[in-house]
Amino acid sequence: MATTSSDPDVRSRMESESELIAMCVETATESGDTVEAWRRQRRSLERMPSQLAEALLHRLLHRRLLFPSLLEVFKNTVEEIDLKGENCVDAEWLAYLGAFRHLRSLNLADCYKVNSAALWAITGMPHLKELDLSRCCKITDAGIRHLSSVPNLERLCISETGVTPEGIMLLSSLTHLRVLDLGGLPVTDTALSSLQDLRKVEFLDLWGSKISNSGAALLQVFSKLSSLNLAWTKVTKLPNLSSLAYLNMSNCTITSIFKGEGDKAHVEKLIASGATFADVSGALLNVKISFISHLDLSNACIDSFYFLAHLSSITYLDLSGSSMADDSVENIACIGANLRYLNLSNTKVSSTGVGIIAGHASNLETLLLSHTFTDDSAVPYIGMMPSLKVLHLSSTRIKGWINQEGSDSALVPSFSALKDLTSLERLELERLQIKDAALCPLSSFHSLKHLSLLSGILTDESLLHLSAMRNVVYLGVRDAVLTNAGLDSFSPPPTLRVLDLSGCWLLTEDAIFLFCQKHSNIDVRHEHVIPDKGGSSNPSPSDQLKRRKKMSISPSGFNNAAKKNSQSKQRQKLSVPPLVFDRRKFLETDQRLKYTREELMALQFSSTLFPFR
Template sequence: MSKGLVDLCIESATKNSSTIDKWRRQRRTLERMPPHLAQALLRRLLDRRLVSPSLLEVFQYCIEEIDLKGETPVDAEWMAYLGAFRYLRMLNVADCRGINSSALWAITGMNSLKELDLSRCVKFTDTGVAHLLSISNLEKLHLSETGLTANGVAHLSLLKKLSVLDLGGLPVTDMALRSLQVLTKLEYLDLWGSKVTDEGVTVLKLFPKLSYLNLAWTSVTKLPNLPSLTCLNMSKCTIHSIFKGESDIKTLKLEKLLVPGATFSKIHDAFSFIELTGLRFLDMSNSSVDDFWFLSKLEALVHLDLSFSKIGDDSLKLIARVGGNVKVLNLSNTRVSSAGIGTIVGNVPNIEILLLSHTDINDLALPYIGLMPSLRAVDFSNTKIKGLTDFAQHESDQVPSLTALQNLRHLERLNLEETQLKDEALWPLSSLHGLHTLSLKSNFLTDISLATLSSLSGLKFLALRGAVLTNSGLDSFNTPPLLEILDLRDCWLLTEQAISMFCQNHPKIEVRHEQAKNYFNDHSSAIRGNVKNSHRKSKRTKMPLVRSRLQKEGFVDERLKYSRQELLELQFSPLSRVTLHNHNVLPKMLTE
């Protein structure tokens, strides 16, 4: 897709430091630049490491939002220039380790500022709170994992306009929390890892607009009735009851509940005061629950994460009753088998993401999954899938089970790592032209698989880890036109020379391999430094790809002759560097 005029102008203005010097003398031209264009220009300069503190001066009249998250050079000098910005509404300096309490003096009294993020600025302490209090119009303040103590938190009560307050990872006590009860406009409060207790959270009833609350990693075991709450996070908590109040009125607005790793004393008591029919998002991964009765009540459920839980095939029937709206279902690391998947077929018509990693499912589950036409992402990693049916009498008569996935026209991401797939099982994937991410990891895959997958025209990410790929196989790989990342880690037969040659022939593709040596990053830097450099065009003709007939050729895995040590020694053998004369021609078994 060709770039627009605006993109070309920004590209031209951010080539290098010399081009910046030219237009910097014309600072008046930036004063009337629309904010969104000025922000795009500054973002490009930041990405190319071309911003110095003094350069910020030319943006002081046109920038409304600045995101400097993780920018290492940002310190008090940068803040001095940012303090002169007339219309700055949002400033994000999270993860900027050079920011300390005194650095905030520069933005003292900045009435235009409504949102400030100081997350993980560990040098910001209680002494800097006074500077924050002078910014009276602050509405959103993020202070997680800074150097604040409970005393510093208590002083934040003077910021009466706050609607968002992130105090995650700070030692907030019950007393400090009570001091914040005057912040009646609060809608978002993050207290993960704090020291608040059951007694302290009773003050939360005084926040009439509170819709988001994070109490993860705290000692809170019971929560009072909070009628306005729509999202609650109590990860890693020991939970006795949620929303238990003086009356039997249930909280009706709760839509999102996150309790991964939580321990429930009695699951029925914990959920008895929640109106489950309105819950849309539930994360109970790593929980201790073994009774899943509540699943049948989740009529509005869209996202369900039960990974690392004790759920089995029998409980999947409960999901089938309420699966009409489910789009995301995570059953990884559970007791679910292929039979269980069969119970939800036809009952989850809108499912888009299905995660089954580390389960007992095998090839028998694939026909069921092929009947879920809305699927966009599937994770089969670390399962018993072989890609070939087991019920054939002779190995040569086995049918590729992945054929069942050909009905999934919307499938974009597929993970088959750590399965028992072989080359002859992969050919059905060649028809999944909508696939843009494919992850494979198997010791049974060879150059033949690489050739088979070359027909996936929409592929952007391809992982073929641990495969027995050769230098000649990589050299003859006809790369999909949109491929951006090729992950070949643990393909130990590939040499540094072969990887280097591939990178030179395909400069737009990032290769991940032990021998890659950051070639892609070095090349990308060179491109950013000189936008006039043109990419080398591939002169290879597209290789024909026809269904593999390995079974008819009686394919023999020659690796069985060698020990692993002998195979490692072959990596450095002269034979591994031999390039075939007709390297663009597929083996006979693939072209028949």
């Protein structure tokens, strides 16, 4: 029987080989001396598989061990190079890259030192098929003349460069192009007309160009066009482009799409963010909207939402910032069965609208309701959406309490209604008037990995509720009234990796330092934590605090520090009962809790009003 990649033995062998390759690459890029040692063994590198050579090259680049002359070692093996955003890349680098015999893909996006003259080195490269020069502002028409001698280019990105309409006309000789990104360039109707020989183009990006409806009419010559971006243009109507599957007309005034004879386009993804529709039903009259699976109408000016009921294949719907309100939500309920993503942020939808959708969105995974009129009465409806993974309720009217069923006076935490959402992984509760006790139900949300809170009325008590969360990886408790004692008593969940305490103004540097000492595996974010400016790509705030603390201790203070450390270790050996939150005790020990942030700031600077005696 033939062995397939699905066999356990084969999978295990492939995983072992991957680990071995990773170890080899790690060892080979350990230091500059290591690189110099194997650099001399050029013959062995020539026999290296291209994937391994590319992994080695990019690891050297990541560790800042790659320099132009070292590129020569890889010229016979590497097929793909990604140098995006590397500020050191200039004409010298391209001089070496021009000798790469098998180079198929080169990404130089955001390499601001690359100019037109530097492109001369890659002229005539027979195997080069993909070239990205996006945002290389020094590339002009002269550089395009060099590219005209790269015969087999299939993908070219020159968005936001210095190329003019005259330079764009020079691209007509690149007849193998399938992907052409001219975003942000002054493409005129005349320039677009000169590209009619590029009959293989499938992806065309013209955002921010100067083409008009006359120029848009020329798009019909691209019979294989499947993706088109006309955002930020003056195009108001499109001819029938039957092959189109993706269309972006964001920030355009749209009157009609695909008007004309022939089969209607089966557009699957339509982006019209910030667009203006005088008559949305008329504009979409020639669109087979039953094929649309992804629709973005965020911040769009729309007169009616009746067309939504016909989006039978929709899975992604963004109506944020639109005029959507409760009286139009029924159109969403009609298509709720297929929805996976729904964004109603910054709309006029209230709890009533959420109730209409509930029961019709059993497969919904992401629901965004930030900056809406929803209150606590919407939470039980949300609890009826069993597949939810992401929920945003920031800046709503939710306070965390709701009347118990059958009672006019008894209040229960509203978040208890979400306890059956066993797939919920991310919850955003920022800028809400919720108090500590309202967070109690969250301790039983065992699937939650990301919780973001931002409130000026949360206190140490909230940390006690949140410490019981089993699987949380990111926890944000920003702008809260947390004290040093509260942070010291906080027992973080074992899975916690990021604790964001930004804006917690009562916390001192010493308190955060001590917390980082006890929990070195947690990335603490606060104004007292200074990001690492060194070579570390993922700086550890706890390490930063340790270094700062060590530098601040004078020689005379080492004995006291050692004594305190010894006493601390002795206390750890003793059996200490768990701390119980007592707000009265904290009020007695930290008088700052009696004041608001504004009052404390006034008191802080009031001493400058009185002369010292």
